[in-house]
Amino acid sequence: MAIEAWLMQESDDDQRLPHHKNPPDYVSLDHLADLGVLYWNLDPNKYENDPDLNKIRQDRGYSYMDMLDLCPEKVENYEEKLERFYTEHIHGDEEIRYCLKGSGYFDVRDKDDRWIRISIKAGDLIVLPAGIYHRFTLDTHNYIKLMRLFVGEPVWTAFNRPQEDHPARKGYIDSTLGMPLQVS
Ligand SMILES: CSCCC(=O)C(=O)O
Numbered sequence: 001m002a003i004e005a006w007l008m009q010e011s012d013d014d015q016r017l018p019h020h021k022n023p024p025d026y027v028s029l030d031h032l033a034d035l036g037v038l039y040w041n042l043d044p045n046k047y048e049n050d051p052d053l054n055k056i057r058q059d060r061g062y063s064y065m066d067m068l069d070l071c072p073e074k075v076e077n078y079e080e081k082l083e084r085f086y087t088e089h090i091h092g093d094e095e096i097r098y099c100l101k102g103s104g105y106f107d108v109r110d111k112d113d114r115w116i117r118i119s120i121k122a123g124d125l126i127v128l129p130a131g132i133y134h135r136f137t138l139d140t141h142n143y144i145k146l147m148r149l150f151v152g153e154p155v156w157t158a159f160n161r162p163q164e165d166h167p168a169r170k171g172y173i174d175s176t177l178g179m180p181l182q183v184s
């Protein structure tokens with residue numbers, strides 16, 4: 001099964017709610033791919049020895065891996081972290097997350113600066129490109145267990161918006177959002 005993604009209805013309601021438009025306005029995987037967002041569906045029960053996961057890690061150089069079990073008992077400064085996750089930001093590198101349990105929402109900005117909400121469940125592996133504005137929230141089930149992957153030594157630094165002069169932001173705009181090269 002594929003993930004679901006939709007254009008968000010902006011409102012001040014609880015961030016953990018779906019925030020659908022009326023009627024819902026779904027976004028395809030192709031549209032996400034145009035924004036540089038990659039997606040795989042894997043078997044979360046096999047993560048310890050999964051040839052499909054291993055192949056993705058090998059192909060994309062994801063040498064680093066750890067787990068983030070997002071519950072108050074296991075995460076220091078839980079509330080503060082959740083708040084930081086939901087503050088719009090970019091990174092200098094890809095953000096790679098594989099959901100093993102639970103669920104949540106990754107929100108990314110589209111080309112017109114609108115929020116797309118991506119619903120993540122167990123088995124969903126998502127890659128956000130360096131330089132894309134994004135944020136994360138739990139949904140109303142309030143729990144997610146994520147595998148975090150990275151190329152080499154991990155850097156989790158978040159740069160909050162605005163970051164128009166950040167090299168990763170410029171690179172993302174040029175390479176992914178940029179207009180096709182005009183040949184005269
Ligand atoms: C809970 S993982 C996703 C949150 C995020 O955007 C980040 O860690 O940078």
Ligand SMILES: [Fe+2]
Pocket residue numbers: 089090091095134158
């Ligand atoms: Fe992030």
